[in-house]
Structures are given as C-alpha cells and as structure tokens.
Amino acid sequence: MEFNVNSPILFLMVGIIVAAVLGQSVYFLIKAWRRGIEIGIKKEKLKKIASTAAVFTIAPAIAIVISVITLSKDLGLPLPWLRLSVVGSLSYETIAASNAESAMGLTFGQVSSLTASQYITVAAVMTVSIFLGIWLVPLVCKKLLSGMITMEGRDKKWAEIFSNSMFIGMISAFLGYVFCDLLGVFTGNSAGLIPVLVMFVSAVLMLLCGALRAKFGWRWISDYALPISLILGMASAIPITSLLG
Amino acid sequence: MKTQMSYMDSVHRDGTIWNLSMAVLLLLFPVLVGLIYGAGPDWHGFLMGLLATAPMYWAVGLIETFTYIPMLGAGGSYLSFVTGNISNLKLPVAINALEQADVKASSEEGEVVSTIAIAISSIVTTLIIIIGVILIKPLTPLLNAPVLAPAFAQILPALFGALGVVFISKNWKISIAPVILMLVLFIFVPALNAGTVGIMVPVGVVFTVAVSRILYKKGLL
Numbered sequence: 191m192e193f194n195v196n197s198p199i200l201f202l203m204v205g206i207i208v209a210a211v212l213g214q215s216v217y218f219l220i221k222a223w224r225r226g227i228e229i230g231i232k233k234e235k236l237k238k239i240a241s242t243a244a245v246f247t248i249a250p251a252i253a254i255v256i257s258v259i260t261l262s263k264d265l266g267l268p269l270p271w272l273r274l275s276v277v278g279s280l281s282y283e284t285i286a287a288s289n290a291e292s293a294m295g296l297t298f299g300q301v302s303s304l305t306a307s308q309y310i311t312v313a314a315v316m317t318v319s320i321f322l323g324i325w326l327v328p329l330v331c332k333k334l335l336s337g338m339i340t341m342e343g344r345d346k347k348w349a350e351i352f353s354n355s356m357f358i359g360m361i362s363a364f365l366g367y368v369f370c371d372l373l374g375v376f377t378g379n380s381a382g383l384i385p386v387l388v389m390f391v392s393a394v395l396m397l398l399c400g401a402l403r404a405k406f407g408w409r410w411i412s413d414y415a416l417p418i419s420l421i422l423g424m425a426s427a428i429p430i431t432s433l434l435g
Numbered sequence: 436m437k438t439q440m441s442y443m444d445s446v447h448r449d450g451t452i453w454n455l456s457m458a459v460l461l462l463l464f465p466v467l468v469g470l471i472y473g474a475g476p477d478w479h480g481f482l483m484g485l486l487a488t489a490p491m492y493w494a495v496g497l498i499e500t501f502t503y504i505p506m507l508g509a510g511g512s513y514l515s516f517v518t519g520n521i522s523n524l525k526l527p528v529a530i531n532a533l534e535q536a537d538v539k540a541s542s543e544e545g546e547v548v549s550t551i552a553i554a555i556s557s558i559v560t561t562l563i564i565i566i567g568v569i570l571i572k573p574l575t576p577l578l579n580a581p582v583l584a585p586a587f588a589q590i591l592p593a594l595f596g597a598l599g600v601v602f603i604s605k606n607w608k609i610s611i612a613p614v615i616l617m618l619v620l621f622i623f624v625p626a627l628n629a630g631t632v633g634i635m636v637p638v639g640v641v642f643t644v645a646v647s648r649i650l651y652k653k654g655l656l
Contacts, residue, residue, distance in 0.1 A: 193472050203467060207460050212561050214453045214517060218510050219554035221449070225442050226547040231536075236551060239532045243552040246531065247559040250524045250594075253587045254560060255567030256578050262571070271568050275561055276461060277519040281630055282492065290484030294477050306474035313465040314476055315484035322496035323516035324458045327504065328451035331512050334504045335443075338541055348648075351656055353540050354606050355647040356506050357530055359613055359640030360522065361602055364595040366617025366639075367632040373622060384585070385592035392596030416531045416597050423593030424586040431585035 193306035195266025204268040208275045238413050246417040249424060254280075261287065264301045269313055277320050290315035365389070380434040387430050392423030442543070443509060446550075450513030457517050498637040506530075506540060510550030518557040522636060523591060527598055528556040534601065591629075608656060613643040 226236050257280035261270035265287060273283045288298035290312040304312070342349035368389045371382030399415035402408055411418070469475055503521055504512045507529055515525040529540075532552035538544040567574060577583075603610040617639055621627045627635060650656045 191472055193474070199471060200468065203464060207464065208561060208565070210457065210460055211518060212558060214457065215514060215554045215557040215561065217449070217453070218446075218514050218550055219558070221446070222510055222547045222550035222554065226544075226551065229543060229547070231544060231547065235536060236548075239536055239548055239551055240555045242535060243528050243532060243555040244559045246528055247524065247556040248563065250520070250590055251560040251563035252567075252578065253590055254520065255564055255574070256587055258564060258567060259571065259575055259578060267568055267571065271564060272464065274519075275564050276457070276517060279520055279523070286484070286488045286492075289487040290480060293483035293487065294480035306468065306472035307477050308480070310465045310469045310474060311476040311480045311484065313468065314481055315488060317461050317465060318485060319488040319492045320496065321458065321461070322493050323500050324454050324461070326497070326500045327512050327516045328447075328454050330500060331450065331504050331509055332447045334501065335509055338505050342541055348651055349541060350539065351609065351647050351651055352644060353505070354602075355609055355643040356502070356640050357602055358606055358610050359643035360502075360506070360526065360636050361595060361599045362610065362613035362617045362643065363632060363635040363639035364522070364591060365599050365614055366621035366627070366635065367629065368592045368595065368621075369618055370621040370628050385589055388589040389592040389596030389599075392593040393600035396597040396600050413535060416527075419597035420590075420593050423596060424589055427585040427589035427593070428582065431588075435585065 193304075193309065195304055195309060196268065200266070200268035204272040207272060211276055242413050242417065245414060246420065248417075249421055257283070260284075264291070264298060265304070265309075265312065269309070269316075273316055277324065278316070282320060283316060286316040286319050287312055381431075384427065384430050384434055387434075388423050388427045391426040391430075392419045395419040395422050443546070446509045446513070446546075450509065454513055454517060495634055499633070502637045502640050507553065508540060508546040508549045510546060511553040514550070514553050514557055518560065520560070522633060523594070524560070525553050525556060527594055528552045530598060530602075591632075608650065609643060609647045612646045613639050616642060 223236060227233065254274050258267070258270045258274050260280065261273070261283055270283065274280070284298070291298050291301060291308075293315075294308055294311060296308070338349065338353075341352065368385045369382075371379075372386065374380075374382040396415055396419040399411050399418060403412040403415075465476070499521070500516070503515070503526065506526060507515050507521075511525070511529055515521045518525070529549035529552050532548050533540055533545055536544065536548045538548055540549065567578075603614065617635065620635070647656065
C-alpha cells in the first residue's frame with residue numbers, strides 16, 4: 191500500500207484513539223458529577239462550573255487548532271491531530287518533530303513528503319519523548335495525595351498555605367515569563383512591552399468584573415470573569431501590537 | 436469517611452486502568468502504521484531524535500508530575516496527563532473552578548470540582564480540534580489571518596494576568612518573594628523565555644513553598 195501522510199487509514203486510527211480520550215473525559219466527568227451530587231453539591235453549582243470551564247477553554251483550544259494547522263504542513267493532518275489531542279503542546283511537538291526529522295537528514299518546515307519509515311520514526315520520537323507522565327501518574331498519584339491528606343491532618347493551616355503556595359509558585363513563573371523580553375525596550379525594540387500590557391489589561395478587566403459584581407450584585411459576571419478577561423485581554427493584543435510591534 | 440475513601444480509591448483504580456490503556460494505545464499507533472505499510476522505523480533517526488528530545492522532556496515530565504498532582508487532584512491528574520496542555524489550560528481551569536466554587540483543592544468537594552472542570556475542558560478541546568480538522572480548508576485562512584495572530588500569541592499573558600491578580604491579591608504575603616525572583620530571573624537571564632517557562636514552574640513552586648514555610652514558622656502568615 192502506498193504511504194501518504196493524509197491517508198484515510200491514519201485518520202481512522204487517530205479517530206479511534208481520540209474517541210478513547212473523549213471516553214476517558216466523559217467517564218471521569220460522570221463519575222465526579224455523581225459524587226458531587228452525593229456529597230451535597232447543588233446541580234446548579236456544578237452546571238456553572240462546567241459552563242465556565244467550557245467557555246474558558248474555547249480560545250486556548252482554537253490556538254491548539256492553529257498548532258495542528260502549523261504542524262500539518264510537514265506531518266499531514268492525522269499525526270498533529272493525535273499529538274495535540276493527547277499529551278502534547280505546540281512547542282514540544284515542534285521540537286520533537288524537528289529533532290526526529292533532522293536526525294534523518296530532513297529540515298523541519300521544508301519536508302514535501304515523508305516515507306512510511308520516516309513517518310513512523312517521527313511519530314515514535316514524539317510519543318516516547320513525552321510518555322513519562324501518563325504512566326508515572328498511576329504510580330505516584332495515590333501516595334502523593336495521601337501525603338497531602340496526612341499533612342492536612344497534622345496541620346490544617348499549613349496545608350492550606352502549602353496548597354496556595356503551589357498555585358502562587360506556578361503563577362509567578364508565568365508572570366516572570368511575561369517580562370522576558372522587556373530589556374529589549376531599552377535597545378529600541380518595544381515588542382517586549384506587548385505581553386506586559388496585555389497582562390495589565392487582562393488584570394484590570396478581572397478587577398473590573400469583581401467591582402461590577404460588588405456594585406451591582408451580578409453573580410454571572412464573576413462566574414465568567416476569567417474567560418471574559420482572557421478573551422478581551424487577547425483582543426487588546428491586536429491594537430497594542432499594531433502600536434508597538 | 437469510608438465512602439470518601441472508596442470514591443478516591445475508585446478514582447485511582449479507574450485512572451490507572453485508563454492511563455495505562457491510553458499509554459498502550461498511543462504506542463500502538465506507530466507500531467500499527469509500520470505493520471500496515473510494511474515499514475520499520477529508521478532506528479538511527481529514532482535513537483538520535485530520542486537522545487535530542489527525551490532527556491529534557493523526561494526530566495521535566497518527572498518534576499511536573501510531582502508538582503502538578505497536588506494542584507490537580509486525583510481525577511484531574513489522571514485526565515490532564517493524558518490530554519496535555521496542563522499549565523496553559525487544565526490547571527488554570529481547575530484553579531478557576533476551585534475559586535468559583537469556593538472550595539479547597541485538598542477537600543473532596545475540591546477533587547470533584549477540579550475533575551469536572553478539567554473533564555469539560557478536555558472534552559471541549561477535543562471537540563474543537565475535531566471541528567478544526569474537519570473544517571481545516573475553510574478555517575486555515577481565517578485562523579492564520581495576520582490580524583488575529585497577535586491575539587493568539589498573547590494567550591499566556593492574558594490568562595496569567597487575570598489569574599494572577601486574583602491569587603496574588605488574596606495571598607500577597609506569600610507572593611512578593613516569588614514574583615520578584617521570577618521577574619528578576621526572566622528579565623535578566625536571556626535563556627529564560629517561552630520555551631523554558633515550563634522548567635521554571637517547579638522552581639517557582641519549591642521556592643514559594645520554602646518562603647511560605649519560613650514565614651509560617653515565624654508567625655507571619
């Protein structure tokens with residue numbers, strides 16, 4: 191059979207794996223939903239959590255579709271569809287595909303057609319290199335979370351501070367990243383200010399949502415404050431970039 | 436207590452089955468392509484590609500696993516480590532849901548809420564990618580339009596600006612030191628950028644926990 195990176199059989203195989211991923215998500219959703227009702231969480235509250243999560247996900251998911259389009263130029267559609275539906279991210283997949291292709295004497299972004307052997311090699315490198323988390327979680331998850339429960343039993347206040355510290359640690363790393371090109375401003379490249387200003391706009395919008403809720407009692411606005419701030423913050427990047435970019 | 440333990444135990448049991456099955460399924464993809472087309476991998480290319488890619492991502496994966504599990508909860512962890520995009524999507528979704536529901540991550544309510552948020556986010560992401568794949572021809576010029584490119588390039592600043600202002604204002608005492616450290620590092624160390632931010636997350640987490648512990652022991656929190 192002649193190989194083609196967009197062969198229907200590849201679409202079929204990827205479709206089956208993606209269906210399994212959907213199956214796992216639906217299974218855990220139903221399981222958690224039922225448990226939530228059992229322990230007394232109101233259905234309306236669960237629905238709000240679900241709808242906020244869904245709305246919030248739309249913009250980042252569209253960005254993932256753009257990543258699929260970007261990678262499909264070299265790898266066809268099925269492999270990027272698989273890789274970005276399971277585990278992956280654009281930066282990782284690009285590095286993995288690029289390393290695999292250059293190891294075979296190819297240049298990422300300039301490949302017109304892959305042989306079956308090259309395709310398998312790229313797919314295997316992309317899969318195996320990011321494989322750790324999937325099987326490591328079953329090995330350590332229970333023990334780690336039991337440790338958290340033990341810590342909470344010993345000192346409830348510290349357990350809460352510990353949990354908040356983890357979130358703050360992650361957020362601080364991403365806030366630092368926003369400023370990573372700032373020094374360029376002093377050499378005449380104002381593009382480094384774009385992410386800083388977008389972050390600022392988004393933060394102000396979040397505060398504004400909180401103020402509107404406090405002033406007018408609009409509960410819906412606090413439920414959707416994060417997706418609203420995310421989307422309007424992203425939209426603000428368009429005029430900011432045209433001014434500074 | 437017994438009911439709670441059995442729910443958590445069932446999450447771990449089911450999560451283990453799902454994740455190991457997904458691991459096998461993912462490995463099967465290149466194997467089956469090889470069998471169908473009667474081709475094998477280019478072993479030299481595979482080993483060299485793996486050597487160039489895997490050491491860093493295995494190290495990051497190891498640290499991420501231990502860092503993210505306590506934040507994601509059990510169900511959220513099993514799902515997130517299969518569906519990916521953890522720091523830029525699944526974790527913010529979970530954090531926002533916990534905030535919205537006003538529950539603690541370590542409580543059973545927190546476990547339920549973060550699992551629901553992550554599951555919904557995974558489903559929506561998967562469905563949007565499917566729609567994108569089906570409609571790729573009409574969507575490509577639209578999504579690649581130069582006018583929209585700046586917006587999609589700034590997802591992380593927009594996301595963490597909104598998320599940061601909420602968490603930092605609520606936990607300002609423990610936020611000062613890590614935010615200053617990360618600003619200094621990212622501004623003055625050229626190697627730190629979009630490609631390395633994932634590596635800095637565990638650094639930020641360990642540093643913040645250490646600073647918080649000192650403040651807590653001194654009675655400042």
